[in-house]
Every structure is written in structure tokens, then in C-alpha cells.
Amino acid sequence: xxxxxxxxxxxxxxxxxxxxxxxxxxxxxxxxxxxxxxxxxxxxxxxxxxxxxxxxxxxxxxxxxxxxxxxxxxxxxxxxxxxxxxxxxxxxxxxxxxxxxxxxxxxxxxxxxxxxxxxxxxxxxxxxxxxxxxxxxxxxxxxxxxxxxxxxxxxxxxxxxxxxxxxxxxxxxxxxxxxxxxxxxxxxxxxxxxxxxxxxxxxxxxxxxxxxxxxxxxxxxxxxxxxxxxxxxxxxxxxxxxxxxxxxxxxxxxxx
Numbered sequence: 001x002x003x004x005x006x007x008x009x010x011x012x013x014x015x016x017x018x019x020x021x022x023x024x025x026x027x028x029x030x031x032x033x034x035x036x037x038x039x040x041x042x043x044x045x046x047x048x049x050x051x052x053x054x055x056x057x058x059x060x061x062x063x064x065x066x067x068x069x070x071x072x073x074x075x076x077x078x079x080x081x082x083x084x085x086x087x088x089x090x091x092x093x094x095x096x097x098x099x100x101x102x103x104x105x106x107x108x109x110x111x112x113x114x115x116x117x118x119x120x121x122x123x124x125x126x127x128x129x130x131x132x133x134x135x136x137x138x139x140x141x142x143x144x145x146x147x148x149x150x151x152x153x154x155x156x157x158x159x160x161x162x163x164x165x166x167x168x169x170x171x172x173x174x175x176x177x178x179x180x181x182x183x184x185x186x187x188x189x190x191x192x193x194x195x196x197x198x199x200x201x202x203x204x205x206x207x208x209x210x211x212x213x214x215x216x217x218x219x220x221x222x223x224x225x226x227x228x229x230x231x232x233x234x235x236x237x238x239x240x241x242x243x244x245x246x247x248x249x250x251x252x253x254x255x256x
Contacts, residue, residue, distance in 0.1 A: 021095040021128050026088060026135050028127040029100060031065075031108050033080035033120060040080070044118065048160075049153035050199045057115050058082065059203055063230055064111040065104055066205060074250045076139055078146035078202030082108065082122075085135065085250060097126045132251040140243045143236070146202040151192060155181050158188060201236040206249070 021027050033039075040046045046054045062075040062082050070092055074085040084104070093099035101124040108122040129135050152173055159169040176184065185192050192200075208231045212224070237245050 019097050021097060021126070023088075023091070023095070024130075026129040026132070027086040027090065027095065027100070028129060028135065028138055029084045029086070029104055029124055030127060031082045031084075031104060031122045031124045033112075033122055036080035036120075039120070044116070049150070049157045050196075055198060055203065057112060059205070059232055060115055061108055061112045062203075062205055063232070065107055066207075066230060068103075068107045070100070070104075073207065074139075074246075075205040076142060076202055077204075078142065079149060081142070083139065083142055085139075100124075101126055132247065135251060136243050136246045139246050143201060143242050147200050150195070150200045151178070151181050154190065154192065154195070155184055158185065158190070196234075197236060198234040201238065201242070204233050204236060205230055206233070207231070 040051075040054060041048060044054075058077045058080065062077045062084075065082065065084060066072040066075050070084075071087040071090040072084045073087045076083045105122050105124040108124070109120060112120045112122070127138060129138060155173045155176070156169050159172060160166070164172070173181070182192050207228055209226050210229050212227055216222070236242055
């Protein structure tokens with residue numbers, strides 16, 4: 001059988017279930033580290049509940065994903081997850097989801113592994129969001145999840161460090177209300193509200209324009225140029241202020 005005949009007959013099986021996101025929909029890709037809960041504590045020996053070295057690995061991986069060929073306008077990372085908001089006009093690979101998630105998962109896995117020196121893998125999923133309010137709510141959801149996880153993690157590891165076993169510490173934290181968790185930490189002289197913001201709210205990355213002063217030797221005059229730079233923000237606003245930040249900075253006017 002001729003190659004052209006085989007190609008025509010069989011390529012349909014490769015593309016039969018391709019899905020392309022309509023231009024009217026917003027694309028957010030979320031990546032998660034595969035098996036990172038065990039790896040970070042048992043294999044890589046990162047400090048619990050939070051480690052600056054791991055935070056920086058995740059931030060640098062996010063920065064890489066925002067510069068690897070897609071028009072990503074906003075990146076958010078907390079714990080072992082990364083969320084990326086695509087510009088509404090992004091049309092790479094005709095917005096084909098299998099291409100987007102396979103490339104980003106591969107890029108994240110490669111970058112993190114190179115930075116850390118150990119093999120690490122990420123999975124990825126596409127969130128197809130219908131309007132700016134849902135996009136805002138998505139990032140508010142991940143933002144609130146970071147806060148909840150941070151509170152639980154500090155309580156859990158405080159109890160573990162006091163000698164409680166995994167089962168007992170997990171059960172004790174699970175049975176507490178939010179205020180009781182704050183009180184538990186405060187009874188050990190830990191004020192949750194005073195802990196580093198990046199632990200409680202995550203870290204975001206976005207593009208900013210900066211002015212740079214130079215010098216033109218031909219006319220002996222200074223020059224000012226504008227350059228696009230990726231900004232890493234470790235002090236995110238809280239609650240409704242964060243939602244407003246997402247809406248005004250990335251969804252109203254800028255992404256239309």
C-alpha cells in the first residue's frame with residue numbers, strides 16, 4: 001500500500017477526538033506535580049510545611065511556562081500547582097487542547113527537573129471558562145485553597161513535630177473549625193496572620209512595562225526605552241481585593 005494512502009486512512013484516528021477551544025472561551029491551564037506530596041517530604045527532603053527552595057522552583061517553572069511560546073498573561077502558583085491564563089486572542093495550534101496540555105506538561109517537567117537536578121513530572125488539564133467573572137472566580141478559588149491548605153499544613157506539622165503520628169495529627173486537624181485552628185497555632189505562639197504571605201496566598205507572575213535609560217553616542221543624548229518584564233509578586237492582596245486585582249489587571253480591557 002502506498003504511503004499516501006496509509007497516511008490518509010490512518011491519520012483520522014490520530015485526530016478524530018481533537019477538541020479546539022472556541023475563541024469566545026477563556027483558556028486556563030492548570031498543572032500539578034505528580035506524586036509531589038511524597039517526593040517533597042520523603043525523597044527530596046524539603047522542609048515542612050513550607051520551603052523557600054521549593055517555592056522558588058515552582059516560581060521559576062511558572063516563569064518558564066509563560067515564556068515558552070504561548071501568550072500567557074497571568075501565572076499563579078501555590079503548593080505544587082500552577083495555573084496559567086491565556087490571552088483571549090491566543091491561537092497557537094488552533095487552540096487544540098491536546099497540543100496545549102502536552103506541551104506545557106512537558107515543559108514544566110523538563111524545567112523543574114533541570115532546576116532541581118531530579119526527575120519530576122507534571123500533569124496538565126485545560127479549564128475552558130465562558131466569561132471574565134468565571135475566570136475571576138477560578139483564581140479566587142485557587143487563592144482561597146492556598147489559604148485553607150496553609151492553615152491545615154501549619155497545624156498538622158506543628159502536631160507532628162510535637163510527636164503526634166500521622167493518623168492522630170490528621171484526625172485532630174480535620175475536626176477543628178477555622179477559628180479553632182488559628183487558636184491552636186496561637187497557643188504555641190504562632191500567629192497565622194503574621195506568617196509570610198506567599199505561604200497563605202500563593203505567588204503570581206505577570207508582565208509589566210519598565211522604562212530603561214540608555215545613551216546614544218551618536219548624538220550624545222540619553223534615551224528611554226520601554227521593555228516588557230516578568231514580575232513576581234509574593235505579597236498578594238487578600239479576598240475581595242484579590243478578585244478585584246484579577247478583574248481589573250487582566251480581564252477588563254487588557255485581554256479583549
